[in-house]
Amino acid sequence: MTHDPALEAHEHAEHAEHAAHEHDPFISRVSITIAVLAVLAASVGSLETIEAGGAITAASEAVLSQDKATDIWGEYQADSLKKHLYGLAADSGGPNAAKYQSTAKAQVAKQAELRTQAQDDEKDRDKLLAVSRRHEHRHHWLTAAATLLEVGIAVCTVAIITRRRTFWIGSLGLGLLGVVLFGAAYLS
Template structure:
């Protein structure tokens, strides 16, 4: 019938036209802030994932170094066993003691260099563990920041439904807390 000059608007149609023409500044502000919060939250989520991956990679590197240290300590133990056998052979009757004395000295010097390598691997493992812990701490900060922004977005949605300005301010406050925690993550605090 609208083609014949007669058209009836429902109350819902009037509200939609009202919002479409931009006269609802309250909803517009909430919509813009929600979009900003979602964008910042996405960035925080990306950073959180990246630091979680770093933490896992660093922990893996620590495990590799720990295994290399264990291998060196096993090698050290094998040299100690050979040294003990050579020391035992020195006291057996009818054996060339000087031959075994030289072996004992050689094993002793080899053990020292093996010990240094093992200790170096252990120190490297410890450093990788520290890097992993730092990255995991930073990941937790990013996750906290993202969670705060998600809560702020939820509050913004409730604000749109209720039209309560105190809820709008609460949403913005929670978003600011999220951004503050994000800054702490960025600064490694």
């Protein structure tokens, strides 16, 4: 079964509306609380999904940056071998020694460029991993917030069934705690 916060919010709002028709002020207050908590839970659930997607996307981009860096480091090492081979050929003397020495020096310049490119890709990877971790961190806080809001809705339902004010106050506390965790997701 899939979790659809918007559908659940709509269902809870309908239950609250039916309960409100009893014209009991307590039931009306609890029904309004259910509606508010349902809207908050749906909103937090949507943000939770967005943060999870952001974490996955940033992690995937980090892998691509690492792959680019790895490819460039491979090319760097191949050029290092070429440089050494040309250097050996130049040291051997002969009619092409100057040409081999020149090619060996060109490889050194190319390697400097490749090193810079690979290091830049590794810096991009590190930044993307940090972004992914930040999204994942928010996702965990939002999961906890959505859970508390949904439990608050369930406790409101118990308050309607039992007509006990303590359950309603408990659901308000759970809702408040859910809102605090929601804020913590973006402040921490």
